[in-house]
Amino acid sequence: MTRRAIVMFRNDLRLADNQSLSAALASAERIIPVYIHAPIAHGDWPQGSASRSWLARSLASLDADLRARGSRLIIRTGDPNQILPSLAAETLAGELHLARRHGPALRRAEASVVAHLAGAGLEVHSHEAALLRRPDDLRNNQGEPYRMFTPFYRAAQQLGEPASPLPAPSHLPAPEVWPNGLPPEAVLEPGDRAHLGSDDGWQPGETGAHARMRLFFDELVGSYIEGRDRPDIDGSSRLSAHLSFGEIGARQLWHAASDALAAGGGDIGQAQVTAFVRQLYWREFAYHLLVNFPLTPEQPLHERFASFPWADDPEGMSAWQEGRTGYPIVDAGMRQLAETGWMHNRVRMVAASFLTKDLLLPWQDGARWFWEHLTDADLANNTLGWQWVAGCGADAAPYFRVFNPVLQGQKFDPDGAYVKRWVPELAKMPTRWIHRPWEAPDEVLSDAGVALGQSYPRPIIDHAEARKRALAVYETTRKSVGRQEPF
DNA sequence: TGAAATGTTGGGGCG
DNA sequence: ACGCCCCAACATTTC
Numbered sequence: 001m002t003r004r005a006i007v008m009f010r011n012d013l014r015l016a017d018n019q020s021l022s023a024a025l026a027s028a029e030r031i032i033p034v035y036i037h038a039p040i041a042h043g044d045w046p047q048g049s050a051s052r053s054w055l056a057r058s059l060a061s062l063d064a065d066l067r068a069r070g071s072r073l074i075i076r077t078g079d080p081n082q083i084l085p086s087l088a089a090e091t092l093a094g095e096l097h098l099a100r101r102h103g104p105a106l107r108r109a110e111a112s113v114v115a116h117l118a119g120a121g122l123e124v125h126s127h128e129a130a131l132l133r134r135p136d137d138l139r140n141n142q143g144e145p146y147r148m149f150t151p152f153y154r155a156a157q158q159l160g161e162p163a164s165p166l167p168a169p170s171h172l173p174a175p176e177v178w179p180n181g182l183p184p185e186a187v188l189e190p191g192d193r194a195h196l197g198s199d200d201g202w203q204p205g206e207t208g209a210h211a212r213m214r215l216f217f218d219e220l221v222g223s224y225i226e227g228r229d230r231p232d233i234d235g236s237s238r239l240s241a242h243l244s245f246g247e248i249g250a251r252q253l254w255h256a257a258s259d260a261l262a263a264g265g266g267d268i269g270q271a272q273v274t275a276f277v278r279q280l281y282w283r284e285f286a287y288h289l290l291v292n293f294p295l296t297p298e299q300p301l302h303e304r305f306a307s308f309p310w311a312d313d314p315e316g317m318s319a320w321q322e323g324r325t326g327y328p329i330v331d332a333g334m335r336q337l338a339e340t341g342w343m344h345n346r347v348r349m350v351a352a353s354f355l356t357k358d359l360l361l362p363w364q365d366g367a368r369w370f371w372e373h374l375t376d377a378d379l380a381n382n383t384l385g386w387q388w389v390a391g392c393g394a395d396a397a398p399y400f401r402v403f404n405p406v407l408q409g410q411k412f413d414p415d416g417a418y419v420k421r422w423v424p425e426l427a428k429m430p431t432r433w434i435h436r437p438w439e440a441p442d443e444v445l446s447d448a449g450v451a452l453g454q455s456y457p458r459p460i461i462d463h464a465e466a467r468k469r470a471l472a473v474y475e476t477t478r479k480s481v482g483r484q485e486p487f
Numbered sequence: 488t489g490a491a492a493t494g495t496t497g498g499g500g501c502g
Numbered sequence: 503a504c505g506c507c508c509c510a511a512c513a514t515t516t517c
Contacts, residue, residue: 229488345488346488349488353489388488397488397489398489398517399517400489400490400516400517401488401489401490401517402489402490402517403488403489403490404489404490404491407489407490408489464491467490467491467517471517474517475517
């Protein structure tokens with residue numbers, strides 16, 4: 001009897017190192033690749049606009065890759081609990097393979113699918129696609145989930161090498177009859193920008209992910225420690241969106257790093273490569289936290305922040321969102337985000353610090369904005385990052401750590417090239433004043449064609465005063481010891 | 488994965 | 503020659 005398997009692509013939009021696909025191929029003679037767009041499964045965090053834009057292009061890429069192997073991708077939208085049984089009946093599939101997803105709503109959704117399909121007589125196999133190892137059940141000596149990165153990092157590394165990546169299958173046997181499907185654009189909603197960032201060097205899909213990985217390990221990783229902090233140059237891996245959709249997996253990157261170490265053999269190279277691998281473990285840590293503290297997307301991990309007196313300042317919020325705070329490095333970042341769906345991580349920290357400390361606006365509002373506008377939106381990473389900056393999360397920045405947007409700009413965008421790229425009205429400002437135009441002499445401003453308050457805003461808040469205010473407010477939360485209990 | 492305030496040191500100008 | 507002051511440069515502490 002012919003065995004037919006549905007492979008449900010989710011956060012694993014790749015053919016290489018895809019355990020669902022390989023397992024299905026090992027047990028079935030015919031494969032039905034499916035993607036079901038199910039916003040409802042994401043609970044309070046439905047996929048944002050930028051992420052959908054990337055997804056549409058990534059699905060098109062996956063479909064093309066499948067067609068090159070004699071197959072295709074069936075795309076549907078709706079409730080998997082309804083769609084999967086009917087697809088199974090239509091295709092006579094007896095088994096379903098899917099990648100495990102992590103997050104409170106996603107795990108509930110998966111449990112529901114499994115329960116539903118068991119009833120329909122379909123064998124369900126779930127596979128780990130996203131993480132190096134499953135780190136969510138790691139516990140410290142007190143039997144609790146980790147709240148600090150370094151001990152977690154040590155423990156996670158002791159789990160040993162992640163499994164070696166599986167090769168991409170060269171051929172995928174098609175079903176006798178293809179079920180109906182929708183085009184990739186079906187995942188888009190009105191107003192989504194279908195070609196977001198397409199002119200900016202991004203290439204959604206597995207091919208683009210591998211090209212970026214090769215470029216990174218061939219040319220960039222050797223100076224990663226310095227380069228990753230420089231928004232004005234191409235120095236970070238820029239793999240976040242590829243990872244978020246699973247166009248490349250963390251295990252593949254881990255092994256690529258390992259290969260780079262073996263090949264380079266150099267002493268300097270080792271620290272550089274290790275710094276990158278460490279970032280992969282930050283991602284593991286983010287998932288560890290999200291799974292064990294499932295309320296953290298909305299609530300601070302440290303309960304003493306639950307009653308933090310955040311400001312209510314719609315004007316400030318709009319200025320931040322639209323990149324007109326008057327602080328060039330912040331505005332450059334926010335505009336890069338809006339235009340391309342991505343922001344350099346160093347600038348994310350500066351912009352987030354400005355929102356939560358200078359403006360005293362709730363980190364949750366910042367997290368929502370990023371969620372909507374990032375192509376790489378990832379609930380675990382986004383939550384960890386924002387709580388870290390706000391000082392209310394795991395291994396958080398000390399409350400008194402307030403980024404100075406001028407100094408950060410001068411240090412990490414020393415020529416002002418990043419600011420000039422994203423805040424073109426400052427393009428003619430001399431380097432000396434690019435990060436603090438309000439202090440420039442009138443003559444310099446007029447030579448640069450800048451009319452403060454008109455062509456570019458004055459700072460919406462004085463950073464020195466804002467810092468003092470933030471320290472005073474944060475001071476009030478310092479002593480109490482509340483913490484969120486593990487789930 | 489910070490910055491500002493405060494403390495210390497040492498070189499050079501100068502009486 | 504010497505002590506004094508200034509201040510840059512660096513180190514430490516504090517927020």
